[in-house]
Amino acid sequence: MASLNRKSIIMDAAGIERALARIAREIARNGPGDGELAIVGIRTRGIPLGERLARQIEEIREECPPFGYLDITLYRDDLQSIGYHPVVGATRLPFDINGTHVVLVDDVLYTGRTVRAALSVLVDYGRPRTIQLAVLVDRGHRELPIRADYVGSEVPTSRGEAIQVNLDETDGEEAVYLCEIPGEEGTTQ
Amino acid sequence: MKLNDAPGLDRKDLLGLEELSEREIRLILDTAREFREVLDRPIKTVPAMRGFTIANLFYESSTRTRMSFELAQKRLTADSIGLAVTASSVKKGESLRDTARNIEAMRVDMIVMRHSQSGAPHRLAAQIDAHVVNAGDGCHEHPTQGLLDLYTLLENLGDLRGKRIVIIGDIAHSRVARSNIHGLRRMGAQVGVCGPPTLIPVGIEDLGVTVYPTIEEALAEADAINVLRIQLERIGVPLFPSTREYARLFGVTPARLEVAKREVLVLHPGPINRNVELDSRVADAPGAVILSQVTNGVAIRMAVTYLLAQKTMKAAHALA
Numbered sequence A: 001m002a003s004l005n006r007k008s009i010i011m012d013a014a015g016i017e018r019a020l021a022r023i024a025r026e027i028a029r030n031g032p033g034d035g036e037l038a039i040v041g042i043r044t045r046g047i048p049l050g051e052r053l054a055r056q057i058e059e060i061r062e063e064c065p066p067f068g069y070l071d072i073t074l075y076r077d078d079l080q081s082i083g084y085h086p087v088v089g090a091t092r093l094p095f096d097i098n099g100t101h102v103v104l105v106d107d108v109l110y111t112g113r114t115v116r117a118a119l120s121v122l123v124d125y126g127r128p129r130t131i132q133l134a135v136l137v138d139r140g141h142r143e144l145p146i147r148a149d150y151v152g153s154e155v156p157t158s159r160g161e162a163i164q165v166n167l168d169e170t171d172g173e174e175a176v177y178l179c180e181i182p183g184e185e186g187t188t189q
Numbered sequence B: 001m002k003l004n005d006a007p008g009l010d011r012k013d014l015l016g017l018e019e020l021s022e023r024e025i026r027l028i029l030d031t032a033r034e035f036r037e038v039l040d041r042p043i044k045t046v047p048a049m050r051g052f053t054i055a056n057l058f059y060e061s062s063t064r065t066r067m068s069f070e071l072a073q074k075r076l077t078a079d080s081i082g083l084a085v086t087a088s089s090v091k092k093g094e095s096l097r098d099t100a101r102n103i104e105a106m107r108v109d110m111i112v113m114r115h116s117q118s119g120a121p122h123r124l125a126a127q128i129d130a131h132v133v134n135a136g137d138g139c140h141e142h143p144t145q146g147l148l149d150l151y152t153l154l155e156n157l158g159d160l161r162g163k164r165i166v167i168i169g170d171i172a173h174s175r176v177a178r179s180n181i182h183g184l185r186r187m188g189a190q191v192g193v194c195g196p197p198t199l200i201p202v203g204i205e206d207l208g209v210t211v212y213p214t215i216e217e218a219l220a221e222a223d224a225i226n227v228l229r230i231q232l233e234r235i236g237v238p239l240f241p242s243t244r245e246y247a248r249l250f251g252v253t254p255a256r257l258e259v260a261k262r263e264v265l266v267l268h269p270g271p272i273n274r275n276v277e278l279d280s281r282v283a284d285a286p287g288a289v290i291l292s293q294v295t296n297g298v299a300i301r302m303a304v305t306y307l308l309a310q311k312t313m314k315a316a317h318a319l320a
Helices: A013-030 A046-061 A113-125 B022-038 B064-075 B096-105 B120-127 B143-157 B175-186 B215-221 B243-250 B290-319
Strands: A005-011 A037-042 A067-070 A101-109 A130-138 A150-154 A161-166 A175-180 B053-058 B079-084 B110-115 B131-137 B164-168 B190-194 B209-212 B224-227 B265-267
Touching: A005 A013, A005 A130, A005 A150, A005 A161, A013 A046, A013 A130, A013 A150, A013 A175, A037 A046, A037 A113, A046 A067, A046 A101, A046 A130, A067 A113, A101 A113, A101 A161, A113 A130, A130 A161, B022 B143, B022 B175, B022 B290, B053 B064, B053 B096, B064 B079, B064 B110, B064 B131, B064 B143, B064 B290, B096 B110, B096 B120, B110 B120, B110 B290, B120 B131, B131 B143, B131 B290, B143 B175, B143 B224, B143 B265, B143 B290, B164 B175, B164 B215, B175 B190, B175 B224, B190 B215, B209 B215, B265 B290
Parallel strands: A037 A067, A037 A101, A101 A130, A130 A150, B053 B079, B053 B110, B110 B131, B164 B190, B164 B224, B190 B209, B224 B265
Antiparallel strands: A005 A175, A161 A175
């Protein structure tokens, strides 16, 4: 990845915590009530975010929703044009997703193509009753008819910018940055 | 994305395990673990290789390996065609090179080949741009079998460093043995071989292999044994007298396993000659992982196909 020039900080540790707490409350209180709720993180940073959400929902509901995660490498729609994904990540959905209310979790919602691929992975495992989407940051520029049900922060960006989400579990710090991609058109992160 | 900068399998062909580094072997095994999980899903197919075309060219009979490759290709959503060589123009005298170039002219991206001549896939690979996967060449190598054996061993033993794996049977004519020896050595295992002296190649110690004179000595030290099929077509040649004689001296029986470690693993590449090289009671006992080898084989072939194709995709990316 080309080095990114950080322009500003969008969320600090407290901001991330507040955003997740609010999303957890919304899912726990207003989210799907009947039937089982399940949290599914999208690799890489959707995994720690999803785990945190599951824990916070447990505190509110006194019941921990089943948690799983998925990798979209084999389901990308840009394999021919972008190609080269030698590392296939793990997908672990250790519960029956049939009939459950799944909340997909990712760090940044951008073109919507990652979520499209994640939906394809999920339906290969079964038929959830509903699928919702929770993201920490929605940066706009959708290329597909996809929207998030729970959003930590909406951040207007240009395509020449990137959102960098750093989490303790994956990066050793808690912060969300708005960055500029030097001499490149926009990509996710 | 950072993941995509990771080094892949930077080669066009998979011809043998001799030329693979430990990093490359581990990459294939790690990738296979994720594909192994795909095989347990309700829908056992992933759309990773749409539009990629593979021809399976089997110049020698095969059921398990050929089915395994075809299944792996279908699980990846690649298009695959099989060429029944007996019914093709090979019978009319077409050379291997011409057959391959014609197949390539039909825009096939990968050729999986089994051939009775050692080195045939190497010649093919040098002549065409398509990827070539060796599905067994003569007495030389059978790399995907070697990899699935490594995968099955790692799955059960955790780590192969310092573990003793003994290959029993006709070592001299076995491409499975050769691929196993190279792969196991690379992964840090201690490798032993055992079989009739006429079927142990001279100088095999140079590969870092211990030769056990009797099966009892071999079984006493082994963490796992890989029992090779006695190739019945070689009987009558003065190499060994009869299947009964072979079973008496080298057959793996419950009585012989008394001296072995209790948890010794039993592998066999199939097809088994029951009660010749492997007693039925051993083949069907819990320590035998012969059927998991078969399942793992599909995952290994998916991983090899996927990883080799990445090079084509990387090149396409560079052009774009």
